[in-house]
Amino acid sequence: MKEGIDLNLQQRLRYSCGMIGSGVLMVYLYTLLHEGGHALVGILYGGKVNRFVLGLNAHVSISDAVYSQVGRALQNVAGLLLPLLFLIIALVVYQTKCKNALYHIFYGALWLSFSCSLLAWVIIPFMDLFATPPMGDDITNFLMNTSLHPLAVSLAALLLIAGLALLAFKRGLLCKIAEIFRALFQAEFRKGKLVFLIKVIIGVALVFIVGLVGFRILAPEPVLETSFVMTVGLDTEDVKLPFEAKQSKPYSMDLTLDGQGILTDIQIYNEEGTRVYQTLAESFTHNGYGSLKLEKGQYEMVLTFLQEPQDMEAHFRIMGYDFTRDEIEALKKIYDPDTRATGYPIKFSATIK
Incomplete structure (x- = not known):
């Protein structure tokens, strides 16, 4: 310059x-x-x-x-x-x-x-x-x-x-x-002024660093954090993911499900067996801050894979879904017979904090 x-x-x-x-x-x-x-x-x-x-x-x-x-x-x-x-x-x-x-x-x-x-x-x-x-x-x-x-x-x-x-x-x-x-x-600085300047800079930097570290320490850790890829076959059982809510409060829940040719039912149960969350989809993304209100205690997220279209209606009645006949017929069209022979690919990730 x-x-x-x-x-x-x-x-x-x-x-x-x-x-x-x-x-x-x-x-x-x-x-x-x-x-x-x-x-x-x-x-x-x-x-x-x-x-x-x-x-x-x-x-x-x-x-x-x-x-x-x-x-x-x-x-x-x-x-x-x-x-x-x-x-x-x-x-x-x-x-x-x-x-x-x-x-x-x-x-x-x-x-x-x-x-x-x-x-x-x-x-x-x-x-x-x-x-x-x-x-x-x-x-x-x-x-x-x-x-x-x-x-x-x-x-x-x-x-x-x-x-x-x-x-x-x-x-x-x-x-x-x-x-x-x-x-x-x-x-060139006079020694006194240089020391003062250095102390001020270091002091401000330390306050910023301590604040950042303190936030990280106090920030809530996820109560559930998982991500996996799997192939669902006829012998695949429900996936069960236990976790513990250490405080009674609203939690942020981020879910991503990517399935092909199959419906997946996602439920969350408390320790008494009461269902507190449920959704059904082939693929979906949910990002919700404060979307899940949990009391302190043990919980379990369960993924149920509906592999046969003929079993859907019985499952819907048991789980309390209220789909119309047209909606059920539309859901049956999701199933892919060709994929059934090789297994259904599923990608899933969940974070609750």
């Missing part, structure tokens, strides 16, 4: 605090775009947004959405695509000639935080080759819903990271950030 930046101690302190403030702001901006992406896809598929929360506990609750196979994959990746689109547009309109250093600091935090979010799309697919990836995660569900090879997803994410770095370099952002950092640390 032809023009350097000469900063006094007060400016250095202000810009250092600006870096930390930009980091906090990025948490809310990123979660707004991330959850906003999920919400937009849910609305496109006929759903409605019931709850939208930003910050470290960010989540969105969507109901009544009916997703196709492509729609489920798009819902999984939408939380990445909208932030990336925002970042690309922001970099295109970025102006290196702006004399406000906080402007460039904000852009640096924007580029770094949004680009780093892609690292999960590199690591989790690679992890999927050797171990069980995080259950209920957008990336895990994307891999399940697309059947793409994990290495292809990791490679695509790496290319996106490289492309964003190249775009930031071409727009002059990386050089400008390097210039600001040189100005922050290259000048």
Whole structure:
């Protein structure tokens, strides 16, 4: 750069605090775009947004959405695509000639935080080759819903990271950030002022870190978290998933079922055997914050696979379903005789917290 930046101690302190403030702001901006992406896809598929929360506990609750196979994959990746689109547009309109250093600091935090979010799309697919990836995660569900090879997803994410770095370099952002950092640390300080500046920066950083760690410690752990792929045959029994609710409160429940040619009945029972939740589908996605009210105690989620169309009506009577004759005939059309011979493929994930 032809023009350097000469900063006094007060400016250095202000810009250092600006870096930390930009980091906090990025948490809310990123979660707004991330959850906003999920919400937009849910609305496109006929759903409605019931709850939208930003910050470290960010989540969105969507109901009544009916997703196709492509729609489920798009819902999984939408939380990445909208932030990336925002970042690309922001970099295109970025102006290196702006004399406000906080402007460039904000852009640096924007580029770094949004680009780093892609690292999960590199690591989790690679992890999927050797171990069980995080259950209920957008990336895990994307891999399940697309059947793409994990290495292809990791490679695509790496290319996106490289492309964003190249775009930031071409727009002059990386050089400008390097210039600001040189100005922050290259000048001579009197010992007392330098120590004071370092203490303030470390103090603010520690408060932020302690707050983040404290939130993670106090944040509720999932009472049930599972994800699996299986083939359902004639001898396949019900899948039973026990869990414990340690507090009486509303719980967030995220369910994803992807079946082909078969109906799956999902129920949740308390320790007295009373059914507290039930749904029936071939494929569906449910994202609901506070959608499941549980009392403290032991519970069990049960997956029952209805493999024979002729057994449906008896099952519906036992389980209390009130389908009309036309609805039952429509459900029978789901069954695929060709798939029955080789077994029905089922993908399922559940997170309750």
